[in-house]
Amino acid sequence: MPNTSRHSDPSGVNDGPAAGAAAGTSHHGAVAVDPPLAAAAATDVVGLGRARAFAFVAPALLLIGVFLLFPALWTLYIGATDYERTGPKHVSPSFVGVGNYTDVLADPSFYNSLWLSLLFVGFSAVIGQNGLGFALAWSLRNVAGWVRRTVETLVLFAWILPGSVVAFLWIAMLDRDGGTVNALLGTPGLAWFVDYPMASLIIFNIWRGTAFSLMLYGAALSSVPPSQLETARLAGASGLQTLRDVVFPHIRGHALTNTLLITLWTFNDFTPFLLTAGGPGDDSEIVSVYVYNTAIRDGRLGYSGAISLLILVANVVLALLYLRMLRKRSVS
Amino acid sequence: MRRPSSLPTWGPVRRAGRVLALAGLTAAAAAGCLGGGAEEASTDPNRNADAKEYTLTVTSNAIAGGKNAEGADFLANYVIPKFVEQQKEQGVTAHINFEPNGVDDAEYKSKIGLDLEAGKGADIIDIDGIWVGEFAASNFIKPLEEVAGADAANGWDGWTQIQTSVQQNASYGGKRYGIPSGTDGRVIYFNKDVFAAAGLPAEWQPSSWAEIITAAEAIAEKTDATPIQLNAGTAMGEATTMQGVLPLLAGTGKEIFADGKWQGDSPAVRQVLDLYHQVYSGDLGDATLQQEAKGRDKSFEGFSKGRIGMLLESDYFWRDVIKPGSAVAPMPDRDEKVGWAKIPAMTPGAGIGGQDFVSMSGGAAQVLNPNTEYPQQAWELMRFMASADTVKELVKDTPRITQRDDVNAEVLAADPMLSFIATEVVPLTRFRPGELSYLQVSTALQEATYAIVDGASVEEAAAAYQKTLESIVGAEHIATQ
Numbered sequence: 001m002p003n004t005s006r007h008s009d010p011s012g013v014n015d016g017p018a019a020g021a022a023a024g025t026s027h028h029g030a031v032a033v034d035p036p037l038a039a040a041a042a043t044d045v046v047g048l049g050r051a052r053a054f055a056f057v058a059p060a061l062l063l064i065g066v067f068l069l070f071p072a073l074w075t076l077y078i079g080a081t082d083y084e085r086t087g088p089k090h091v092s093p094s095f096v097g098v099g100n101y102t103d104v105l106a107d108p109s110f111y112n113s114l115w116l117s118l119l120f121v122g123f124s125a126v127i128g129q130n131g132l133g134f135a136l137a138w139s140l141r142n143v144a145g146w147v148r149r150t151v152e153t154l155v156l157f158a159w160i161l162p163g164s165v166v167a168f169l170w171i172a173m174l175d176r177d178g179g180t181v182n183a184l185l186g187t188p189g190l191a192w193f194v195d196y197p198m199a200s201l202i203i204f205n206i207w208r209g210t211a212f213s214l215m216l217y218g219a220a221l222s223s224v225p226p227s228q229l230e231t232a233r234l235a236g237a238s239g240l241q242t243l244r245d246v247v248f249p250h251i252r253g254h255a256l257t258n259t260l261l262i263t264l265w266t267f268n269d270f271t272p273f274l275l276t277a278g279g280p281g282d283d284s285e286i287v288s289v290y291v292y293n294t295a296i297r298d299g300r301l302g303y304s305g306a307i308s309l310l311i312l313v314a315n316v317v318l319a320l321l322y323l324r325m326l327r328k329r330s331v332s
Numbered sequence: 333m334r335r336p337s338s339l340p341t342w343g344p345v346r347r348a349g350r351v352l353a354l355a356g357l358t359a360a361a362a363a364g365c366l367g368g369g370a371e372e373a374s375t376d377p378n379r380n381a382d383a384k385e386y387t388l389t390v391t392s393n394a395i396a397g398g399k400n401a402e403g404a405d406f407l408a409n410y411v412i413p414k415f416v417e418q419q420k421e422q423g424v425t426a427h428i429n430f431e432p433n434g435v436d437d438a439e440y441k442s443k444i445g446l447d448l449e450a451g452k453g454a455d456i457i458d459i460d461g462i463w464v465g466e467f468a469a470s471n472f473i474k475p476l477e478e479v480a481g482a483d484a485a486n487g488w489d490g491w492t493q494i495q496t497s498v499q500q501n502a503s504y505g506g507k508r509y510g511i512p513s514g515t516d517g518r519v520i521y522f523n524k525d526v527f528a529a530a531g532l533p534a535e536w537q538p539s540s541w542a543e544i545i546t547a548a549e550a551i552a553e554k555t556d557a558t559p560i561q562l563n564a565g566t567a568m569g570e571a572t573t574m575q576g577v578l579p580l581l582a583g584t585g586k587e588i589f590a591d592g593k594w595q596g597d598s599p600a601v602r603q604v605l606d607l608y609h610q611v612y613s614g615d616l617g618d619a620t621l622q623q624e625a626k627g628r629d630k631s632f633e634g635f636s637k638g639r640i641g642m643l644l645e646s647d648y649f650w651r652d653v654i655k656p657g658s659a660v661a662p663m664p665d666r667d668e669k670v671g672w673a674k675i676p677a678m679t680p681g682a683g684i685g686g687q688d689f690v691s692m693s694g695g696a697a698q699v700l701n702p703n704t705e706y707p708q709q710a711w712e713l714m715r716f717m718a719s720a721d722t723v724k725e726l727v728k729d730t731p732r733i734t735q736r737d738d739v740n741a742e743v744l745a746a747d748p749m750l751s752f753i754a755t756e757v758v759p760l761t762r763f764r765p766g767e768l769s770y771l772q773v774s775t776a777l778q779e780a781t782y783a784i785v786d787g788a789s790v791e792e793a794a795a796a797y798q799k800t801l802e803s804i805v806g807a808e809h810i811a812t813q
Contacts, residue, residue, distance in 0.1 A: 085445060086470040087768050176624065194623045279567055280623030281782055296442050298775070 072312065079305030086299055093302065100306035110307065112282055113290035114314075117267060119198055120205065120286050125266035126259060128206035133213020133258075137221055138243075152214065159211035167274035170204055193276050197284035201272045209266065213258055220254035221247070253326065260322035264315060287311055377481035381708040385425040388710055391444065391454035395434035400652060401659045404432055406726050415716050428713065438569050448472035448701065455704040456714055461501030461512065461695045462570075465766050468504040474702040475507040480711040490718055493736040497763070502697035504766065510699030511718045514734040516646040517757035518579055518691045519672045520544070523557070526641040527671070530554045537673045539680050539688065541583070541607055544642070548616040551641040558618045561631045561643040562611050564781035565622040572781055573774040574692055574764075575644045580604040582690035582762055583677040589765035594773055596810035597798035601780075603678060605793050608784040619785045629660065636661035644675065646694075647753045651730045672749060674757060684762060691761040695735075733758065769805050776800040 048056070079100055083093040104110050136155065140148045158166070173180045176191040192200045224247050232242045248255075270288045272278075278285035278293055285293065291311065295304035380386065390407060394400035412428045419426040431454050433440050441463060447453030449472060459467065467473045476485035485508065491499070494512060501512040524534050530551040538544045548559035563576040581588060586600035595601050611617040621627045621634075632653050634640040643649070654663040654670065663669060675690050677683030683690045698717065704710045716722060723739045731747040733754050734740055744751045764770060776797055783793035801810055 085449075086466045086472070088469060090470045171625075176620070177630075191620045191624060193625070194620050275625075277567070277625050279625060281566070281786060297438065 072309075075305050075308050075312070077305075078302055079309050081302045081305075083302040083305070084299050085296070085301055089302075096302070100303050101310070103303065104306050104310060109282060109285070109290065110310075113285050113287045116198060116284060117286040117288075120202060120272070121263055121266045124202040124205035125209065125262040128202065129209045129213045129262050129266075130255070130259060132206060132210045134217045134255075136210070136214045137217035140218070141221055152211075152218075155211045155214050158207050159209065163271045164274060166208065167271060170275060174200060193284075194280050197276050197280065201275060201284055201286075204275065205266060205269065205271075208271070209262060212262060216254060216258045217251065220251040224250045256322055256326050260319065260326075263318060263322070267315065267318070375478065375702075377479060377484065377707050380706050383706060383709070384423070385427075386706045386709050387427040387429065388456065388704075388706060388713055389429045389431055389454040390456045390458075390713070391431040391433065392458035393433045393435065393437060393440040394458075395432035397659050398434035399660070400434075402652065402730065403726075404430065410725055411717055411722065414722075415713055418716070426709070436569065445470075445472065448703075451703045453701050453703070455701050455706065455710040456717075457699050457701055458513070458696055459510075459699055460570075461697050462764055462766075462770070464502055464509050464697060464699070465504045465768060466771060467699075468507075468509055469768055473509050473699050475509055476700065476711075477507065479700045479702050479704070480707050484708065484711055488715055490715065490720075490736070493720070493738050495737065498695065498735050500763065500766070501695040502699070510697040511714055512735045513696040513698060513718075514732060515693050515695040515758065516648060516733060517693055517753040517761055518575060518644060518646050518675060519753070519757060520642055520644055520675055521635070521649060522642045522671045522673065523635060523638055523640065524669050524671050525638050526551060526555055526557045529557075530641070534671060536671060538676045540676050541580075541678050543676070545607075545610055545616070548611070548642065552615050555641070557639050557641050558621075558634065559616045559641045560611055561621075561635065561640050562608065562617060563622070563628065563631075563644065564608055564612065564617075564619075564778075564785045565627070566775065566778045566782050567623060567625055568628050569778070570774060571628055572778045574694060575646065576608075577604055577777045577781060578692045578762075578764070579644065579675050579690055580607060582684045582692065583675065583682065585677070585682055585684050585686075587684060587762060587765075588773065588777075589767055589770070590811075593809050593811040594769075594801060594805055596801050596812045597794040598812045601797065602790055602794050605780060605784055605790045608781050609790050612785050613787075622782070622785045632661040636663045638669075647732060647750060650749050651732050651747075655730060672752065674760070687760055689760055691757045693758065693761040693763055772804045773801065776804065 044050075044053070046053075080095060080097055081093045082089050082096050082100075084090050136151065140151060171193075174182075174192040176182070176189060176194075179192075181192065182188050182190055228246050229242065232246045237245065268288055270292070272284060272286055273289045273292060276284045278289040282290075287307075291304050291307050294300050294307060390411075392400070392403060392407070394403040394407075396404045396408065407430050412430065416426050416428060433443070435443075437460065441460070444453060444457055444459065445467070448457075448467065449470075464473070468475075479485075490511070498512050498515050499508065501515065502508060502510040520538075522536060527534065527536065527547075530547070531554060532547055532550055536547070538547065544560070551557055551559035563572040565572060568576075578588060581595065581600055581604050584600040584603045586595055586598070588595050612619045612622070618634075618640075621630060624630060631640060631643065632649070635643045636654050645653075650666075650670070650672075652658060653660045654666050656662055656664045656666055677688055677690055680688045698714055700707065700710050700714065718735065720736060720738055723734050723736050724742065727734055727739065727743050731743045731750045733744065733750065740754065744754050779800065780793045780797040783796060784790070788796075798810070798812070
C-alpha cells in the first residue's frame with residue numbers, strides 16, 4: 001500500500017499523529033502536483049496521505065456501501081419494475097421505468113399516508129415529545145434528586161420496553177371491552193383504536209418517546225450558566241422571558257438536533273402497525289405502514305419500491321432542512 | 333463545526349462514494365434481474381433417499397394452547413412419535429420437528445411465502461387450498477410429480493379414497509401439488525339462549541334473508557345481544573369473503589366468477605351489499621367490531637358468551653373454536669346452547685342453480701417444499717399423515733369432514749353437526765374460483781363491505797368496487813348483470 005501511494009511517507013505511519021501533523025503541511029504541500037491536491041494536502045494535518053487515509057476509511061465505506069448504498073440502489077431498481085410477491089409478475093417481472101412513480105404520485109392513498117404521517121410527526125414528535133420532554137426537564141431542574149430520578153426512570157421505561165410488549169399493553173389498556181381506560185373514564189364500549197385511531201397513536205407515541213427529549217433537554221439545561229439565570233431573575237424577568245431570552249439561545253442547537261432526530265425516528269416508526277395495522281380502513285395508514293401493506297399484504301413489491309424511494313427522498317429533505325438550520329446557528 | 337476552508341477534504345470521500353455507487357450498480361446488474369421464482373435447488377426426487385439419518389420439519393398455523401391447538405397436539409403426541417418409531421424399525425433415525433404458528437392466516441401466508449421464495453422453510457407445509465394456485469404460479473411450490481417423482485407421487489393408494497372435487501383443493505392446472513386435508517361447509521350458528529330470550533324457536537331454519545332480518549330485529553328488540561355477526565371489512569380478511577359475501581352472492585343465484593367474467597357492480601352484488609347495509613346501518617350488527625384489528629376473535633368470544641345471537645361460520649367454528657376445552661372461545665355447554673341452520677337463498681329458489689339453500693367450501697392442503705433435502709422421506713411422512721389410520725386417529729374425538737371417504741364413513745355419524753354438514757350442506761356447496769386474480773378480487777369485496785360498515789351507501793360501495801375491479805381484471809372481464 002504505502003509504495004503505491006503518491007504521498008508515501010513512512011514517518012506518517014510510524015510516528016505519532018503529532019509528529020505527522022508537524023511535518024505534514026510543508027512536506028505534502030511541496031509534493032503536490034496539481035492545485036486540488038495542493039488544497040487537499042494543505043488540510044492533511046495528520047500526514048497520512050490520501051491512499052492511507054482512504055485505507056483507513058475503506059472498511060466503513062464498504063459497510064455503508066453494502067448495507068446502505070446497495071439496498072438503496074436495489075430499491076431504485078425494484079421500483080422501476082412491476083415485480084410482485086407472487087404470481088406471473090413474480091416469475092417474470094417487466095421493466096416499467098418511471099411508471100410506478102407517476103402512479104404513486106397520482107395515488108390518493110399515498111397522499112393520505114403522507115398527510116397522516118405529517119400529523120403523526122407534527123403532533124406526537126415535534127409538539128408532543130419536544131414539549132413534554134422540555135417541560136419535564138425544566139420543571140425537574142430544581143427538585144430533589146430522588147424525585148427527579150424516579151420520574152426519569154418511569155419515563156425511560158416507556159422508551160426502553162420492547163415495541164411488541166408496549167403494543168400489547170396499549171391494546172389491553174385501550175380495549176373496547178374491559179380496557180383500563182374505558183373503566184377509568186366510564187366510557188364502556190368505546191373502541192379507541194377504531195373511533196380515534198390517529199389521536200390514540202399520537203398519545204401513544206408521546207408517551208413512548210418523551211424519554212429521549214427529556215434526557216437531551218436535561219443535559220442541555222445544565223449548560224445554561226446559572227449566573228445568567230440569576231441575573232435575569234434580579235432584572236425582574238418573568239419565567240417566559242427568562243425562557244425566551246436566556247435559556248432558549250443556549251439550547252437552540254440542542255432543540256434542533258433533538259427535533260431532527262425524533263422527527264426522523266417518528267416518521268419511520270413502525271410500532272403503530274402493531275396497534276392498528278393502519279386501520280380501520282386506511283384511517284391510520286402512516287407511510288411506514290402504507291409501504292408494508294402495499295409490499296407484504298398486497299404483494300406489490302415494485303410499487304412499494306417506488307414509494308420507499310420517495311420516502312427516502314422525503315427523509316433526506318427533512319434532514320437537510322434541519323442541518324441547514326443548524327449550520328445557520330453555528331455561523332451566527 | 334468545520335470551517336468552510338476544511339471542506340475540500342470531502343473530495344476523496346466523494347470520489348470514493350462515486351466508486352462505491354458504481355460498484356453497487358455493477359452488483360445490482362450482476363445480481364441479474366428479479367424473478368425466476370425460488371432459486372433452483374437440486375431437482376432429483378431421489379436425492380438423499382438412502383439417508384440413514386435425516387431431519388424433517390413440518391409447519392402449520394397451529395400452536396399448542398392456541399390456534400388449532402388440537403392439530404398441534406396431535407402432531408406432537410401422535411404423528412411424530414409414531415413415525416419416528418416406524419422409521420426406527422426400518423433402521424433409519426428420523427428427527428421430525430414441528431414449527432408452530434398461531435397468527436392470522438394472512439400473516440402465516442406471508443411468512444411461508446417468504447420462506448419458500450428464499451428456498452428455505454419447512455419440508456412439509458400446511459396451506460389453504462386457495463393459495464395453491466398462487467404459490468404454484470410463483471414457482472414457490474412444484475407438482476408432486478416433480479418433487480417426489482412421478483411413480484412415487486401417483487402410486488399412492490390413498491388417492492382412490494379422495495374425491496376429485498376435494499383433490500381440486502390441492503391441485504392447480506390439472507396437477508397435484510399436495511394432499512388435501514378435507515373440506516368444510518358454512519352455516520348460520522345461533523345461540524339458543526339469545527333466541528329463547530327473543531322469543532325465537534330453538535329449532536330454526538330461515539328460508540329467506542327476510543326471515544334472518546326478522547329474527548335479528550326480534551333479538552335487537554328483546555335482548556342486549558348483538559343480533560347478527562356477518563363478517564365485514566378488510567380486518568377480517570378472507571373470512572369476510574368466505575363467510576359473508578360469497579355465500580350471500582350464491583344466495584342471489586350468482587357466482588363471483590363465471591364464464592370468464594367477474595361480478596362487478598351488478599344487481600346481485602348490490603343485493604348482497606344491501607343486506608350488509610340492513611345489518612350495519614341500524615342496530616342489527618356491531619359495525620365497530622368489524623373494524624377492530626382482532627374483530628374476528630372477538631366475535632367468537634362474543635358468541636360463546638351469549639353477546640351475539642347469530643354468526644355465519646364454517647364447521648371449523650363448531651369443532652375447533654367453541655369446542656369444550658378449546659383455547660379460543662370454549663363453550664362447555666356447546667351441544668345444548670348452539671343451534672345451526674343452512675344459509676338460505678335471498679328468496680326460496682333464488683340461489684345458485686335454483687337452490688333454496690347455499691354454502692361455500694374450502695379446505696386446507698399439505699404440500700412438499702420443493703427445496704427439501706429429503707423429498708422421498710418427506711413424501712413418506714406426508715402419506716403417513718394422510719393414511720387412514722392417522723386420519724382416523726386425528727378425528728377420533730372431534731369428527732370432521734376428512735379428505736378420505738373411508739374415514740368419513742366411519743367417523744361422521746358420531747357428531748350431529750358434522751354429519752349435518754356432510755349430508756345437508758356439502759351437496760349444496762360451491763368452491764372459490766381457482767383464478768389468480770381471485771385474491772385481489774376478494775380484497776376488493778372486503779373493501780366494499782368495509783365501505784358499508786363505514787357508512788357509505790350501497791350505490792357508493794358498489795361503484796367503488798366496480799372501479800377497483802376494473803383495475804384488477806379489466807373492464808372486459810366484468811359482468812354487470
